[in-house]
Amino acid sequence: MKNKLLINFKNYAQGYGSSGKKIANTADNIARETDKEVEIVVSPPTADLRMISNNVNIPVYCQHIDPIDPGSHTGSTLAESIKEAGAEGVLINHSEKEIKLNNLEYILDRANEFGLENIVCVNNLRTAKVVDSLDPDYIAIEPPELIGGDTSVTSSDPEIIEKTVKKTKTPILCGAGVSSSKDVSKALELGSRGVLVASGIIKSKNPEISIKELLKGF
């Protein structure tokens, strides 16, 4: 299993449409050229999934799915539709798109049914332990107060990463404020299998330089 650099485009102004496509193409080119053992994944807004999937070779993940089967569910995101749009994986329970935890088992079943790699995001160790018992592919630990900030979780709260790694059996990713190669190497040193990054790349003046800087840490 390769370590992962997941780039979450969220709904930043720079992360959708042609601008999002440019960042995805940049990530794709860097992935093709790098000799690092790392899987670069992009997670664009749902409306751009098919467009991005058709344009890159790296995996594309959706930012969310709902606990539904096909039917009368206005405004929801269906596992089979994101699969058909080209998604290979999905983020679940991001702190900006929380789900009810009693729906998690069903959502994981739906993701597994369609071969979507799943990354369940959690805010704290207690939730990580609950999620761990449901055997997701990854758990991503992200203290919400550090998301989008200037200080990386790896320096502000390294204990939460270390404890989550120790107390769970699922591979752990971490995120929040990650922007440098030092942040990445610290994340790996603490036992994480990779990082989730949004603002450090999507809001960067030069996403290419930012992605290459992060790769140095792997």
Ligand SMILES: O=C[C@H](O)COP(=O)(O)O
């Ligand atoms: O999914 C990504 C995380 O929420 C991290 O966001 P950030 O890199 O802007 O702190």
